[in-house]
Amino acid sequence: MRIALIADTFPPLRTSGAVQLRDLSREFVRQGHALTVMLPSADLDRPWMIEDLDGVEVLRLRAPKTKDIGYVRRTIGEFVMPFSMLKNLRKSPLAQERWDGVVWYAPTIFLGPIAGALKKASGCKGYLIIRDIFPEWAVDMGLMGRGLPYRFFKAVERYQYSVADVIGVQTPGNLTYFRKWTQPPGRRLEVLQNWLGAPANAPCSIAVKDTPLAGRKVFVYAGNMGVAQGMDILLDLAVRMRAREDVGFLFVGRGSDARRLAADAQARGLDNVVFRDEIHPDEIPSLYAQCHIGVVALDRRHKTHNIPGKFLTYMQSGLPVLASINPGNDLASLIDQERVGRVTTDASADSLAQAATELADALDANPGFAARCKALSARLFSAETAVRQVVMALD
Structure with missing residues (x-):
């Protein structure tokens, strides 16, 4: 299959999400699929850049900065991010590419617009991988009330879910949160366990x-x-x-x-x-x-x-x-x-x-x-x- 994988974290970042997506990407290629990973990049001096990582095609698209900044700037940056990615994707050699499937990864909750646009252009299904449920966990932690910011994030979250044909959550306990989402026909909800690829064998700098x-x-x-x-x-x-x-x-x-x-x-x-x-x-x-x-x-x-x-x-x-x-x-x-x-x-x-x-x-x-x-x-x-x-x- 020709698959687009959209995320906002990937090597050289060292987060657990970046490592997971690196391992998932390598496995797609190992199983014979053609994979393109699409990522936002605030450091690019041009609209797009294509690189190869272990046989995975990585398309970095210029977008606003969203990491290591204040909450307000981050929210604005993440809201603009998918539209900037789409704009710069249309300037890249992959602008007319057609996909057999679109996969995207949450967090973040803001990738719905680009995932939806790729799905519509290719007439294919979309699979949303959910690894945390935001903004609910932020409310649980007391980081956010249920006021205007919460309602804004909920609207973004609902739109992202509406774009997906399949949602994969990481534990059975999260299935109940999505019961209402499954009511329209044609939607599928399942447990997609977390994953790791084969371990590396690099020496450790800590003794x-x-x-x-x-x-x-x-x-x-x-x-x-x-x-x-x-x-x-x-x-x-x-x-x-x-x-x-x-x-x-x-x-x-x-x-x-x-x-x-x-x-x-x-x-x-x-x-x-x-x-x-x-x-x-x-x-x-x-x-x-x-x-x-x-x-x-x-x-x-x-x-x-x-x-x-x-x-x-x-x-x-x-x-x-x-x-x-x-x-x-x-x-x-x-x-x-x-x-x-x-x-x-x-x-x-x-x-x-x-x-x-x-x-x-x-x-x-x-x-x-x-x-x-x-x-x-x-x-x-x-x-x-x-x-x-x-x-x-x-x-």
């Missing part, structure tokens, strides 16, 4: 043996450190586990809370905690090879279901998981049923410390953790399965 955590069982958190993660509880956990000299905590990444958390750990005198800056995604497997337990944190105010990309990377590397997440999240039952870690949902540092202690002690007594984690990764979270499911829905 745990050269840090204060050398010789300890290392709990590692690698990823975004922001409001949605609610990571303060992890420092509270480190305080409660300070007496265990065989355990340490390594935090790797960036985000709105990263500097504050690192400063807080230093102020508390936590010698069992180390912070490091974000590393290249290809270094992650080598990082995890030096660690013992992966950590997942989601603020308990979330009401939607989320299986973070970092959970997939832990499973792929054979690391059992310690998770502090929102009540009712499908991830809790998955961890328990598959016996791949410990999970708490009560936002209690004491409960989390008990779970962490049990898991650290179980590592030696239960050597089957790594095998179960890797088996779960291969069964549910492969890029190969995801591509076949998307193609089947479009065909």
Whole structure:
């Protein structure tokens, strides 16, 4: 099939979404499909640029800046973005290209106009991959009320959904949110599990043996450190586990809370905690090879279901998981049923410390953790399965 994949994140960005889309793109090509990834770029000095990435055709289209700026500028930039992309697509060599299917990725919620235009021009189906439900999660977190901004974002969200023929959500728990959307005939709703491609084998710039955590069982958190993660509880956990000299905590990444958390750990005198800056995604497997337990944190105010990309990377590397997440999240039952870690949902540092202690002690007594984690990764979270499911829905 000739497929267009539209997103606002892709390498060289290092977000989990960028890594996921890179792996998905490579798998489309591996399975024999012709794929073009369309991306906005604020850095271009011309309307468009085409490049090749591992056999994937990448079309970067000039558009306003939407990353690392204030909320108002970002909203304006994201609203204008799809129209700028369309304008510059029409100046590119792919202006008259016809597609057998259009796939786009949320976040962001603003890609509906370009996805709809490509679908209409080609008379093909569209598949919307949803990895978070915005603006609902922002309301749940107290970042937004239900006033005018919320109503604006809801209108944009509804339009994006209206363009799709198929929507793939990441957990069964998110299906109920879209029941009303499925009422018109011809629409299809399904669970599309998160995915990862084959792990890279790049050396890691972080050597745990050269840090204060050398010789300890290392709990590692690698990823975004922001409001949605609610990571303060992890420092509270480190305080409660300070007496265990065989355990340490390594935090790797960036985000709105990263500097504050690192400063807080230093102020508390936590010698069992180390912070490091974000590393290249290809270094992650080598990082995890030096660690013992992966950590997942989601603020308990979330009401939607989320299986973070970092959970997939832990499973792929054979690391059992310690998770502090929102009540009712499908991830809790998955961890328990598959016996791949410990999970708490009560936002209690004491409960989390008990779970962490049990898991650290179980590592030696239960050597089957790594095998179960890797088996779960291969069964549910492969890029190969995801591509076949998307193609089947479009065909």
